[in-house]
Amino acid sequence: xxxxxxxxxxxxxxxxxxxxxxxxxxxxxxxxxxxxxxxxxxxxxxxxxxxxxxxxxxxxxxxxxxxxxxxxxxxxxxxxxxxxxxxxxxxxxxxxxxxxxxxxxxxxxxxxxxxxxxxxxxxxxxxxxxxxxxxxxxxxxxxxxxxxxxxxxxxxxxxxxxxxxxxxxxxxxxxxxxxxxxxxxxxxxxxxxxxxxxxxxxxxxxxxxxxxxxxxxxxxxxxxxxxxxxxxxxxxxxxxxxxxxxxxxxxxxxxxxxxxxxxxxxxxxxxxxxxxxxxxxxxxxxxxxxxxxxxxxxxxxxxxxxxxxxxxxxxxxxxxxxxxxxxxxxxxxxxxxxxxxxxxxxx
Amino acid sequence: xxxxxxxxxxxxxxxxxxxxxxxxxxxxxxxxxxxxxxxxxxxxxxxxxxxxxxxxxxxxxxxxxxxxxxxxxxxxxxxxxxxxxxxxxxxxxxxxxxxxxxxxxxxxxxxxxxxxxxxxxxxxxxxxxxxxxxxxxxxxxxxxxxxxxxxxxxxxxxxxxxxxxxxxxxxxxxxxxxxxxxxxxxxxxxxxxxxxxxxxxxxxxxxxxxxxxxxxxxxxxxxxxxxxxxxxxxxxxxxxxxxxxxxxxxxxxxxxxxxxxxxxxxxxxxxxxxxxxxxxxxxxxxxxxxxxxxxxxxxxxxxxxxxxxxxxxxxxxxxxxxxxxxxxxxxxxxxxxxxxxxxxxxx
Numbered sequence: 001x002x003x004x005x006x007x008x009x010x011x012x013x014x015x016x017x018x019x020x021x022x023x024x025x026x027x028x029x030x031x032x033x034x035x036x037x038x039x040x041x042x043x044x045x046x047x048x049x050x051x052x053x054x055x056x057x058x059x060x061x062x063x064x065x066x067x068x069x070x071x072x073x074x075x076x077x078x079x080x081x082x083x084x085x086x087x088x089x090x091x092x093x094x095x096x097x098x099x100x101x102x103x104x105x106x107x108x109x110x111x112x113x114x115x116x117x118x119x120x121x122x123x124x125x126x127x128x129x130x131x132x133x134x135x136x137x138x139x140x141x142x143x144x145x146x147x148x149x150x151x152x153x154x155x156x157x158x159x160x161x162x163x164x165x166x167x168x169x170x171x172x173x174x175x176x177x178x179x180x181x182x183x184x185x186x187x188x189x190x191x192x193x194x195x196x197x198x199x200x201x202x203x204x205x206x207x208x209x210x211x212x213x214x215x216x217x218x219x220x221x222x223x224x225x226x227x228x229x230x231x232x233x234x235x236x237x238x239x240x241x242x243x244x245x246x247x248x249x250x251x252x253x254x255x256x257x258x259x260x261x262x263x264x265x266x267x268x269x270x271x272x273x274x275x276x277x278x279x280x281x282x283x284x285x286x287x288x289x290x291x292x293x294x295x296x297x298x299x300x301x302x303x304x305x306x307x308x309x310x311x312x313x314x315x316x317x318x319x320x321x322x323x324x325x326x327x328x329x330x331x332x333x334x335x336x337x338x339x340x341x342x343x344x345x346x347x
Numbered sequence: 348x349x350x351x352x353x354x355x356x357x358x359x360x361x362x363x364x365x366x367x368x369x370x371x372x373x374x375x376x377x378x379x380x381x382x383x384x385x386x387x388x389x390x391x392x393x394x395x396x397x398x399x400x401x402x403x404x405x406x407x408x409x410x411x412x413x414x415x416x417x418x419x420x421x422x423x424x425x426x427x428x429x430x431x432x433x434x435x436x437x438x439x440x441x442x443x444x445x446x447x448x449x450x451x452x453x454x455x456x457x458x459x460x461x462x463x464x465x466x467x468x469x470x471x472x473x474x475x476x477x478x479x480x481x482x483x484x485x486x487x488x489x490x491x492x493x494x495x496x497x498x499x500x501x502x503x504x505x506x507x508x509x510x511x512x513x514x515x516x517x518x519x520x521x522x523x524x525x526x527x528x529x530x531x532x533x534x535x536x537x538x539x540x541x542x543x544x545x546x547x548x549x550x551x552x553x554x555x556x557x558x559x560x561x562x563x564x565x566x567x568x569x570x571x572x573x574x575x576x577x578x579x580x581x582x583x584x585x586x587x588x589x590x591x592x593x594x595x596x597x598x599x600x601x602x603x604x605x606x607x608x609x610x611x612x613x614x615x616x617x618x619x620x621x622x623x624x625x626x627x628x629x630x631x632x633x634x635x636x637x638x639x640x641x642x643x644x645x646x647x648x649x650x651x652x653x654x655x656x657x658x659x660x661x662x663x664x665x666x667x668x669x670x671x672x673x674x675x676x677x678x679x680x681x682x683x684x685x686x687x688x689x690x691x692x693x694x
Contacts, residue, residue, distance in 0.1 A: 147498070147501065151495065151683075153661075153683045154658050154681055154682045155486055155653070155654025155657040155661070156661070156683075157374070157660070158374075159684040159686055213689075216685075216686045217685065217689040217690035217691070218687060219686075290684065292650035292653045292657075293650075294645060295646060296643060298643045298644075302499075302502060303639035306639045307502025307503070308502065309504065310504040310638075310639075311501050311502040313504070314501060325694060330680060331680055331694040333677060333678055334498045334501055336498075336500045336563050337500040337503035337504070337505065337506040337563050338564065339506055339563045339564045340566050342560075342562070343563050343564035344564070346677065347672060347675065347678040
């Protein structure tokens with residue numbers, strides 16, 4: 001990108017996350033928001049800036065995806081519609097087939113080969129055929145519990161095993177998120193919810209394990225996941241209610257990547273409302289056993305919603321410049337905050 | 348690199364750091380140590396593995412640099428001879444002109460445009476002319492106080508300012524290192540040593556500031572550095588002596604990057620012997636002010652000597668695969684621990 005030539009971006013999906021992404025795009029000098037698509041008839045025809053509450057942006061939201069699938073007008077599409085590769089696949093194929101690069105925040109797209117290997121092969125071939133590139137990024141998977149782990153081994157002579165955890169607070173979230181973590185259920189209801197798939201915990205652990213294992217060549221060949229209820233011992237304050245002692249305050253989701261019988265990568269994500277009520281600090285914690293030993297923490301945790309919108313936008317110049325194909329965050333120079341012209345370019 | 352084709356590496360310089368690098372190369376399945384050069388006549392003709400104490404490696408150390416400058420036999424040279432670009436320049440030009448990629452651990456090479464802009468332009472042009480790539484890496488500059496900062500902004504919507512510090516313990520080091528930090532001097536001698544250039548503190552701050560500023564586009568236009576003595580309040584135990592109260596236990600080196608009059612990047616490196624004697628924990632600390640706010644720490648600090656040897660070796664596959672020219676760590680996919688075949692390849 002020359003300094004006078006902005007990257008033209010269209011936003012696909014204007015739910016809460018998509019709106020967050022669009023707002024960051026609008027704030028960046030090096031990017032131009034040139035299109036917006038959403039299926040909601042209520043949004044059709046409205047100026048995207050008005051919907052975002054930042055004043056007119058001169059871009060109308062369309063219900064027709066064809067409105068943003070013109071490679072003469074759009075360089076990159078950012079898509080925020082779902083967590084799942086199979087569900088997003090037709091849209092991704094439409095974007096790529098139109099000859100447009102794509103950044104997805106679908107959790108499974110961070111490393112689609114982990115759980116959707118056939119779709120990964122298909123997307124890679126399609127992207128190469130059309131001379132564009134595609135990537136999935138987000139705060140987790142895609143950053144805190146995988147890319148940051150990978151980068152922390154930049155100076156490692158040896159890595160024998162890795163343990164990382166992310167302790168966050170679900171208090172700001174609404175019913176949809178709380179339900180997927182079983183918040184407010186009894187321990188019995190939690191167990192039943194995990195069994196019937198209504199309580200899913202975190203989406204993206206197989207992808208994070210795969211990203212780390214592939215990046216370092218750790219040879220993990222199997223991932224096992226467990227979901228256990230976090231039972232409130234004291235009243236826990238959610239946004240719109242109190243979780244009483246004895247009820248489920250969240251879900252402790254753990255993934256372990258094995259090489260043979262050996263535990264190589266352990267990722268822990270105890271999502272819960274109001275952990276502070278029981279003296280638990282939020283934060284991200286990474287321990288790399290090897291030479292040298294490395295132990296890192298953040299406090300509080302890197303804010304999830306903000307960082308996911310940020311990383312989607314920060315990845316735009318990287319995927320615009322990438323060679324054709326399906327990429328992962330470990331394949332490209334790291335995305336970074338886009339604060340001035342130099343941030344868009346890499347040598 | 349195919350999985351059956353190892354990258355052929357030669358080591359230039361077999362001082363303490365060069366020996367550390369060579370030892371890691373020898374330990375990696377995907378790399379082959381094919382040559383070793385050092386100016387010391389005492390090392391000439393000796394097997395490098397014997398010198399390293401790891402048993403015969405089948406590679407003899409030569410006093411003749413021509414012995415390792417054959418692009419038919421060597422893919423990458425790792426060079427460990429000096430901290431300074433101007434001092435290393437003739438060697439770098441010889442390697443690049445021979446058509447061989449090069450990884451340097453000279454501190455100033457992490458971002459040579461910071462203090463050696465003419466040499467940076469010359470090296471970039473020469474590397475492009477000969478179709479190879481060159482890079483400088485190390486624990487600091489090149490990793491902890493710059494690349495890690497840059498990567499932590501992967502999800503940042505905005506960055507307003509950055510402060511980072513690295514508190515380490517000089518106790519394990521010998522006289523050469525202690526002298527450059529003024530350890531054991533009186534406050535008056537420290538002041539005189541800074542003035543006459545015998546006490547230099549940390550080498551690489553302008554390079555770290557430049558790496559961060561360029562990567563994010565922060566527009567820093569000026570770097571100011573200060574060196575202050577850290578006066579022992581209690582006896583401090585060095586490797587071979589005790590620093591008595593009132594004497595200098597180390598050097599608190601600070602660099603501030605300004606954009607106009609605004610302090611944008613502040614880097615702090617209080618190197619000292621035995622900080623624990625005064626209750627100071629060693630560690631690396633990074634705070635990124637912006638959206639979101641991010642605060643990271645490691646404890647203890649990421650071990651410097653081990654990580655510098657590690658990052659030099661881990662960078663070999665990245666510089667081998669890079670497009671021609673002079674690179675910085677932010678230009679390439681991050682180096683990572685090389686634990687298996689996948690670690691050598693990026694999509």
